[in-house]
Amino acid sequence: xxxxxxxxxxxxxxxLYIYFATQIRVGFISDPMGPKAFPIAIGVVLALGSLYxxxxxxxxxxxxxxxxxxxxxxxxxxxVAYTYALPEFGFIISTTFxxxxxxxxxxxxxxxxxxxxxxxxxxxxxxxxxxLKLSLAIGPWGF
Amino acid sequence: MDxxxxxxxxxxxxxxxxxxxxxxxxxFLGTIIGALPGLGPSNGVAIxxxxxxTLGLPATPALILxxxxxxxxxxxxxxxxxxxNIPGDEPALMTTLDGYPMTQQGKAGEALALSGIASFVGAxxxxxxxxxxxxxxxxxxxxxxxxxxFALFTLAFATLGGIAARNQxxxxxxxxxxxxxxxxxxxxxxxxxxxxxxxxxxxxxxxxLIAIVGLFAIxxxxxxxxxxxxxxxxxxxxxxxxxxxxxxMLKKTAGAMGRSTIVGFIAGVLPGAGASLGSFVSYTMEKRxxxxxxxxxxxDPRGVAAPEAGNNAAAGGALVPMLALGVxxxxxxxxxxxxxxxxxxxxxxxxxxxxxxxVWGLIAALFxxxxxxxxxxVPMVGIFVRVLQVPTKYLMPAVAMIAFVxxxxxxxxxxxxxxxxxFGVGGYVxxxxxxxxxxxxxxxxxxxxxxxxxxxxxxISDGEYSILWGSPIAITIWVLAIVGFVAPVLIGRFLxxxxxxxxxx
Numbered sequence: 001x002x003x004x005x006x007x008x009x010x011x012x013x014x015x016l017y018i019y020f021a022t023q024i025r026v027g028f029i030s031d032p033m034g035p036k037a038f039p040i041a042i043g044v045v046l047a048l049g050s051l052y053x054x055x056x057x058x059x060x061x062x063x064x065x066x067x068x069x070x071x072x073x074x075x076x077x078x079x080v081a082y083t084y085a086l087p088e089f090g091f092i093i094s095t096t097f098x099x100x101x102x103x104x105x106x107x108x109x110x111x112x113x114x115x116x117x118x119x120x121x122x123x124x125x126x127x128x129x130x131x132l133k134l135s136l137a138i139g140p141w142g143f
Numbered sequence: 144m145d146x147x148x149x150x151x152x153x154x155x156x157x158x159x160x161x162x163x164x165x166x167x168x169x170x171f172l173g174t175i176i177g178a179l180p181g182l183g184p185s186n187g188v189a190i191x192x193x194x195x196x197t198l199g200l201p202a203t204p205a206l207i208l209x210x211x212x213x214x215x216x217x218x219x220x221x222x223x224x225x226x227x228n229i230p231g232d233e234p235a236l237m238t239t240l241d242g243y244p245m246t247q248q249g250k251a252g253e254a255l256a257l258s259g260i261a262s263f264v265g266a267x268x269x270x271x272x273x274x275x276x277x278x279x280x281x282x283x284x285x286x287x288x289x290x291x292x293f294a295l296f297t298l299a300f301a302t303l304g305g306i307a308a309r310n311q312x313x314x315x316x317x318x319x320x321x322x323x324x325x326x327x328x329x330x331x332x333x334x335x336x337x338x339x340x341x342x343x344x345x346x347x348x349x350x351x352l353i354a355i356v357g358l359f360a361i362x363x364x365x366x367x368x369x370x371x372x373x374x375x376x377x378x379x380x381x382x383x384x385x386x387x388x389x390x391x392m393l394k395k396t397a398g399a400m401g402r403s404t405i406v407g408f409i410a411g412v413l414p415g416a417g418a419s420l421g422s423f424v425s426y427t428m429e430k431r432x433x434x435x436x437x438x439x440x441x442x443d444p445r446g447v448a449a450p451e452a453g454n455n456a457a458a459g460g461a462l463v464p465m466l467a468l469g470v471x472x473x474x475x476x477x478x479x480x481x482x483x484x485x486x487x488x489x490x491x492x493x494x495x496x497x498x499x500x501x502v503w504g505l506i507a508a509l510f511x512x513x514x515x516x517x518x519x520x521v522p523m524v525g526i527f528v529r530v531l532q533v534p535t536k537y538l539m540p541a542v543a544m545i546a547f548v549x550x551x552x553x554x555x556x557x558x559x560x561x562x563x564x565x566f567g568v569g570g571y572v573x574x575x576x577x578x579x580x581x582x583x584x585x586x587x588x589x590x591x592x593x594x595x596x597x598x599x600x601x602x603i604s605d606g607e608y609s610i611l612w613g614s615p616i617a618i619t620i621w622v623l624a625i626v627g628f629v630a631p632v633l634i635g636r637f638l639x640x641x642x643x644x645x646x647x648x
Contacts, residue, residue, distance in 0.1 A: 002575075002576055003576065006316075006576050006578070010316055010320075014319075017323055017338075020338055021326075021337075021338070024330075024335060024337050024338075025335055026333065026335065027333050027334065027335055029333065030332075030333050031332060031333075031598050031601065031602045032598075032601050032602055032605055032606035033597065033598045033601045033602075033606070034333070035330040035332070035333050035335055035337060038326065038593075038594040038597065038598070039323070039326045039337065039338070042319050042322045042323050042326065043319075043323070045315060045318075045319045045322075046315075046316060046319035046320065046323065048315065049312045049313070049314075049315030049316035049319060050316060052312035052315075053310075053312050053313060053316065056312070058310055058313075058576075058577060061575050061576060061577060063575065064369040068368065068369050068370075071368045071369075072365050072368050072369070072571070075364070075365060075368050076365070076564060076567075076568055079361070079543070079547075079564050079567075080561065080564060082547065083547075083557050083560035083561055083564070084557065086551065086557070086560075087557065095544055095547075098540075098543075098544065099540040099541065099543075099544050100540075102364070102539065102540035102543060103536050103537055103539075103540045105368060106367065106368065106535060106536035106539055106540070107536045108534075108536045108537065113536075116536075116537045116540065117540075120537075120540055120541045120544055121544075123541075124541075124544055124545060124548060128194075128548055132194075132198055134194070134197055134198065134548070134552050135197070135552055135555065136548060136551070136552075137551060137555075
């Protein structure tokens with residue numbers, strides 16, 4: 001079933017892709033092939049691969065249980081929140097929370113996860129900012 | 144011998160204190176990356192590219208650092224294979240078969256030392272192979288026109304999809320997805336925006352580093368979240384008695400190392416094969432030749448030496464098409480290609496003629512890195528074993544955060560980080576569905592180059608498509624591409640190790 005969904009999704013994607021590729025505006029000066037042909041060809045190839053997968057799917061993969069899937073969604077939410085937090089709160093605070101949350105969800109006790117979060121944030125800050133002089137996100141307090 | 148003269152020049156480039164230091168750091172980091180389960184050479188190098196890039200290192204030192212990581216990871220993969228029966232990366236899968244039984248027999252130290260030496264032999268001779276074979280390939284490649292290049296790119300996808308994938312249709316999907324992503328952005332030849340939907344961030348296209356780090360590193364973190372407990376594998380039980388290999392063992396395994404080096408190198412040069420196939424074929428072949436008493440799989444030292452020599456030789460061999468043609472043959476070399484592109488170096492025949500100091504400096508660095516790795520690995524293996532005991536619940540968050548730091552350093556843009564997370568989720572889903580990620584990466588990397596060559600060819604022929612198969616070289620490449628894609632369907636079952644979900648791509 002998963003493979004049929006994959007095939008179906010990719011097939012729709014391929015058709016959309018071909019449609020959008022045909023919408024590319026071609027300028028006055030163009031080479032014989034132009035900017036449209038290659039994307040359209042890719043769409044066709046994608047459609048062929050998808051059709052095959054749709055019709056001849058592989059055995060079902062082992063999906064994680066709903067609870068674990070929730071963990072993955074949660075981790076993605078944490079990461080998205082992290083990217084928005086970076087410019088607001090600076091590198092160290094955002095990273096402490098993000099790394100701490102991930103570590104907690106990967107099985108650390110809340111206390112150990114908190115320490116891991118601080119440790120990872122400070123560790124990266126020292127190595128990449130202080131030693132290697134890389135630019136990290138700077139919050140209102142300068143770190 | 145102008146090859147040797149060039150190599151001597153290369154050593155002059157590589158032998159500076161800064162470069163030696165970078166090689167040492169690279170080897171050390173690489174071994175750790177290879178040793179940690181879940182961080183393979185592709186992931187490791189992928190995370191480090193943006194960092195090396197934002198550090199502002201010049202091309203040659205950056206190359207030296209990252210290729211040392213690449214070679215180091217090939218060495219490191221065996222440590223957890225031997226001690227824990229968990230391959231540190233995919234090529235090290237075969238090493239578990241005889242390495243772990245040796246550990247159970249209390250011969251972990253010997254197995255580690257032996258595999259270190261076998262890795263050295265494989266990598267060292269493969270680097271010599273690279274020195275002599277690459278310039279020959281360059282001579283051929285200089286005859287290539289745009290049509291031949293287009294065929295060559297197709298060959299890379301065909302063989303990669305044919306050999307490396309379990310399901311050809313999924314490899315096709317993967318390649319098309321990658322190529323499709325590469326098309327996003329302003330068309331280089333006519334200047335019209337394509338598939339950007341008016342989003343200004345997309346005009347420059349999606350940066351391949353963002354895609355690679357997302358697909359490899361972030362998806363790996365998500366994959367780990369499936370398993371509730373991020374504990375470190377049990378390692379403390381094994382005691383390392385002596386980390387040397389007795390001479391008699393070396394003598395016994397010399398034949399295995401020699402044969403596997405040759406087989407591994409050839410497997411590495413072939414597009415689409417790479418180190419995993421190298422170690423698999425060398426082990427299987429060695430088993431056929433030497434396993435007269437049925438000792439393979441029960442801790443035969445030859446079963447450790449063969450795959451290790453094979454996979455390291457393949458790692459060297461895989462650099463041949465990558466450097467000489469600009470067409471990577473495996474996942475890790477695809478990531479190395481990304482690194483070259485990030486440094487504004489276009490691999491291929493012109494690299495050898497126009498920037499020989501980069502190529503030969505790199506090759507010299509490979510020799511230096513090899514010797515360093517041998518020196519590092521045999522006496523210091525205890526430290527690396529210690530590193531293995533870092534639980535993934537602390538390791539994976541750190542990996543994710545370093546991935547963010549690297550991509551943030553590239554542009555400082557929130558949009559890029561979101562795209563990276565998107566690729567991470569996509570990569571996770573694709574991996575679950577057994578869609579290979581390497582063709583996606585290759586598509587993103589080569590898409591524009593492939594299209595450019597096709598359009599150039601058609602400009603030359605004024606729109607006549609037959610130019611694409613208009614020369615004997617082009618026809619040969621097309622035939623190889625078709626054979627490379629179709630043949631594995633027929634004989635592929637014998638060529639492929641079984642899938643292990645715990646290892647990285």
